[in-house]
Amino acid sequence: MSGNIATPSSSPASKIVLATAVVKSWKSPIALGIFALLSIVLFGVFGREGTSSFRLSSETDFVQLPVLALPTRATGIVLAVVLVLIAAYATWLASRARRVSLWLIVIFAVMFMVAFLSWASAGHTLPVAGLLVGSVGLSVPLIFGALGGVISERVGVVNVAIEGQLLAGAFVSALVASATKQPFLGLAAAMVAGALVSSVLAAFSIKYLVDQVIVGVVLNVLVTGLTNFLYSTVLSPANETLNNPGILPRLPIPVLSGIPIIGPVLFRQTIIIYIMYVAVIAVWYGLFHTKWGLRLRSSGEHPQAADTVGINVNRTRFWNVSLAGAIAGLGGAYFTLGSIGGFSKEMTAGAGFIALAAVIFGRWDPIKATFAALLFGFATNLQSVLAIIGSPVPSEFMLMLPYIVTIVAVAGLVGQVRGPAAAGKPYVKS
16 A cells, blocks of 8 residues: 655745744833823923922032022923823834833933922922932931842742841840940841841741741731830830930041032941942842852742752752841841931831832842832932922822832833742742
């Protein structure tokens, strides 16, 4: 029995052409379009008359920049038109299945903020340098907490206990610095306190496989109750000797501290903020350019694969979660040694949860999480500054702003947000 066996033809007509699916994402254009429409209504239809003034220099700057005065309504209208054009360009990019650049979104956000500040400060003078200096100060605990959150979640443990680590660091730093009269011992003690809180989180979630979110919430409640009790029974009766650490002095860097705007914001700060600069760079470099970072990230992304190449996943998770707590503890020390000069009940006021939101907003990247924390600090300080100059903007709205931005980011309107694959999942070696 014989038959004909069909063979593939070599003729051009018989070639199989694979079609490539074109995916168009309209999330960013929709978000930009909404804010562009809002800018037309707010800065155009409800534009305010008068002149908006921006004071760019402080008295100690080498060069005194002139006060920048802008016509409020005209500035708002021009910037609103530019925002509409950017939104239209983003729509065109999406229609061609092209990605909307992050830089385009950043430019849009900066221009919208300038238009808003011009509208809000009509008839008043806004101190730009003071606004930015205050924003950095309010962001310091958030940045330390966010760095701890990034390390912890990158290694596979969801760190809901950042609030407890900040609060423990604040309490212990005030106690130790007051008792020893050595603020640097207070900083070291804050790191130890944060590490102890995070080691409890690591022990229960890694060794005993307890749900990480539940352990984090319980630790927050435990530390809050414990510090409140110790404050009432230990610190308050001896406030002058055990709760009077003082505030670390500012250490201006010669020459750099006299640069307008940049100098007061970055180079006229306390030692804790200079440590923060180093910590951000060190964590970023360590995570993405060292063997330590590779082992850490592999334990949070694919622990089974990491185990097969000889990495002790649970040990890696335990020590890195402890390190994350030590970094967060430094943020707690800023409350007492860098800002207020003493401990008070629940003084962190939810900063740990804001830091956790900055981790998500920053997509588990140290640099991006730092900028997200700065956004929170800027929005918080802005509502205070606007209230001082008599702006009609409700302070409650400004307090809502960073959370609204976070919801937008988490919803994916500015890009896909995906955390480490194994974060929150305990690893049991098979």
